[in-house]
Amino acid sequence: MALDNASRRWALLAMAACLLPLLLQLPGQVGAAIAGLAVVVAALSWRRPMPGWLRFLLALAVVALVLKMSRFSIGRDTGCALLAAMLAIKPSETAALRDARSLVGFALFGPFATFLLDQGPASMGLGLIGVTLALLALRRFADAEADLPASAGSAWRELLSVWRLIAIGLPLALAAFWLFPRIGSPLWGVPERALARPGLSERMSPGEWIDLLADDAPALRVHFFGPMPPAEQMYWRGPVLWDFDGRTWTQPQWLRGLPAAETRRSGAAWDYELEFEPTDRRQLVALELPNAAPEGARLSGDYGLYAERVLSTVTRWRMRSTPPAAFEPELKALLRQAALRLPQGYNPRTVALARQWRAEAGSNDAAIVQRALDWIRKDFAYTLDTPLLGRHSVDEFLFDQRAGFCEHFSSSFVVLMRAAGIPARVVTGYVGGYRNPFGDYWVVRRMDAHAWAEVWLPQRGWVRVDPTAAVAPERIYDTLEDRAAGDFAGLRQVLDAGDWLRRGWNELVLGFDATRQQRMLQPLGIDKLDAGDLIALFAALAALALGWMVWLIAHSERERDPLLRAWRRLGARYARFGLQREPHEPALDWAERVFRRRPQEGALRTLAQRFAESRYAVADAAGRRELIRALRAHRPASLRGNDR
Template identity: 40%
Template sequence: MTEQKLMLHLRWLLRALALVLAPFMFQLTPWVPLMALLLGIWRYWLAYRQQPLPGMKILAPLTIVGALGILASHGGIFGRDAGVALLVLMAALKTMETRTRRDITLAVFLGYFLCVCVFLFTQSILVAGYIVVPLVMLTATLVSLSQPGGGLSGGAKLKLAGLMLMQAVPVMLVLFVLFPRVPGPLWGLPEDMARGQTGLSEDMSPGSISELSKSDAVAFRAVFKGQVPESSKLYWRGPVFWHYDGRTWRAGQPPKPAGETHLQPLTAPMEYTVTLEPHNKSWLFFLDLPTHWQTAGQLTADYQVLSREPVRQRLRYDAASTLHYLERSQLDATTRHRALQLPTVGNPKTRQLAAQWKAESPTPQAIIQRALQMYRDGFTYTLNPPQLGASPIDGFLFDTKRGFCEHFAGSFVFLMRAAGIPARVVTGYQGGQSNPMSDYLIVRQSDAHAWAEVWLQDEGWIRIDPTAAVAPQRVERGIAAAIPATEPLPALARPELTWIKRFNLGWDAVNNGWNQWVLGYNDQRQAAFLSKLAGTKVDWGDMARWLVILLSLVVAAIAGLMLRNMPRQTDPVQRQWLRFVEKLARVGIVPKPAEGPKDFAARAALQLPGKQAAIEHITRLYLQSRYGGRKGLADLHRRVREFQPR
């Protein structure tokens, strides 16, 4: 391969690889794509200046440094981040030894594999659309390699590459619909998937939920079968906390399976479908209280549903909940002890107040009402509560009187326990934003919430939301309606940014469709879709038969189109001339547009003076055989076979 042709193909390759590596700038440790970029620039400069490529004395240390850097950054070479980082560096280093057509072809296929690796980090519709660009560029590089003389223009190469990829779309669609899906992710990479995900935590302390509520990130989406309940009834149940250490609420011990429940629904169940974003925890979210679900989850004694594995990929499940109910469970001694647990010391003012209420109030219900009335009189709901001291409950109830939902729920449960009423903290989400463009509910991290549950004789566990006593608009219209206008809100909760919210809702509707019909096309949805299409239940054998039949039809259709568009067989004389032209093209001599055989031969003879006689003789034989009969065809065939331009 001449330096001129190598430079041509290398430009296509380096451009394509640069486009492939662009998404990794936001996913990998920054030095990895930066090093790959510098290696690409160096390789282009060497080719442009026609400088020799570096030998193993330089490449070997670079490889070792890159591998050691990955080990230092990731603690190993296994896992998603480390493995992809290593592959990125190897692809960049491979360009430093590209000398032949085979080297460039190998680098192109490394680029194809890196395109697949992009989807290990994100499967958004934006990335899926973007990745088409480097795919076209990589394919155009192969097109350039298949044109020995570089006869096609850059635009023609891109057009041909795009056409080739379009021809693969029918095959892709058949494979997408029919290829059997295996339950669970294709790659299990829990140590990497745990990073950078927001959501409720395994404990609750002052300020934890208020910080989370500043995020616009989507927690999950819900589609209801029928009318969406009003916002004040949308309590999405999550982790339940029993143990308090003086500052932080925790579960205290692993949740127990539910066993026999004592739930008595008072209304018909509300059916809905949840699409849960990955949060790397085991809990699933259901409306209070769940009665039915179609997913691998287990109901606990706290009426929380837990997945068998942490949710590391988007999860879709159907569910049903009753919004009005009686929960007539009885407390055993162990559960009662957990529901009354308090630290032995701390928050003396709150303990004294609870003891006073207990002495003055005839029933637990009266104590509850006194607590709620206290919150209504002089307390403020705020997203930026002040710091609390060593006795946070006392500090909140008697000093600052400014807090977020975790302050109200935590202090209420403390008061109830100090007054002898079993109580616990429940966290989750409250409310949600309706998307009128696609008729579903968006629940964001800014909807994170905490409330209380108290146990009453003959009534069981009942929900009490002290935040609703202070700021009823929070549960009726969302966080934006409850927070004072002087405090900063998450961008999508600000009432003045209506155009941003409209755009976001439209874009979220597009993403939700992508999530539901592309990313959410799992084994269950595939079986349901194909069974509906066939009118009977299908299994893997049926899918395999359909796959073979449809792929055969698609391939046959494409082959038929290609055969119809193929040029007719050239005559023997023309075939020998084309072989002769192809040999000259290998050394960079190609016919110009509208250039006849004589002119082409004359130009070739000037560039290859040592082959002038052979070139002129072959040209003369070609013209005689072409226009004066075929007596010299055998001689032409022999001369072309023996001709070697170098």
């Protein structure tokens, strides 16, 4: 059957709605290119399908383009991009109603593929819109195939009928979500992403953090139980970088296997729960310093915190941290050597200056640290607009440029300290955050990423030194809430409310893992549900859900017609005498058959005639209401006078 323009519009609308959430999760350039391709293909193939040879070349070009834009990295996001590209060129072969139905069916893979990349509420909402429009389109196709014109003003009724279809399966889906036993580890068949999400890394080079510092997406949310540290002490410790090759700082893998260093704690302690956004890495952060690693994570020798599994979904971690009174006061020779190592032939001016300071300060390491901070505070500036540094990057920054951001300050400070004979290392993580008043929790964004230094001093051990805070304390200690005050206060409240809703979604949906599933009935006194209990409960609720499905199907949309409902009740009365109507039997034929067996049922023939005329011909509203009353009042001859 040829495809009419109205059906084509419905097919393209449904495809676009299903494709949109997937495109929003792809890298910006890839998503924009595929969206433009979809518009061009739909316009060129509106009147007639593209030739087969052109579709073949287009498919090859699209595959090559996607692979090139993803740098030929095969992963979850590359596969989703290929799916989106194939959906974008699918309209090029849409000519018949069957093709449109196929296009909409394949488009439904779009929302499901989106959930491989993101499970947020926006993706869910857009996915539901896409599924709703797809079901509406399929319904329109069925009407067009039956040559039934769309009645005026029926859009709302059709929408309700589609939601009714969704409601049929919703209870079974919820039962499966809550009670079907969950696997504690990710499915082995789900590939990793080819393009990593923004987040902390095990390496740092000057200039690499520009994109991260401009990203205001949440990195983590923190809820404190009891006292909380002041904002200027909220240093969220991440990977610690020891090795320097002249340009790039990296983290030695062998340090991860060492036990956590000896630490003497101070009196303060912070109890908090950290909600970590997905990064597709294993690095976690914690307030300095975590007392112990939470379940599912481990501490390295330098108090870096690492999850046992890749952080591909939202995760929650309950932790306690206490500021150190002395952090590794005895430094082993191997670690001292690693904390003093510098590449040969780099940054000669920095090395010369450090040696001069050492000669002038003698053995007073703290004096050298303070002298460096005083110099930075006096002569340096904070800026994100920095040129690319050359081979002697630290020399260029300290003596020529004297302006940069945390990467430059921390890297140059550690090199200067090492050249002066003071063990030092770079620590990366986040700093600060702002309190969301709606949920009384703190939000730390990716733009709060930070790098600072740690120097080792006798009797004190590792001591945090933040040279960026020395030159630009407002960059470290001002919260986004402070910066958004004034004219943008109203917008800040809207954003806070949106983030609070997102946190609730994470809590109720994304954070519902195997552990929470086993403990979901603790408020009822059931401490833990094993797999057998979950299966039994799931079977019980699934049976109820199937009963709900059967009931809704039995009371389908046509049952809401009062005329049809009265007619079927009339048929049920005759069924008690073995005179039920067969499913294939028209109303008039059934009434005639009953009359032949019971001549006293002449009134039934009259009612059947009026029913057929009302159903299949034009009938006024008053006549329809009178017929409904007559059908409800009629009884078989042997039942007349009976209350039934």
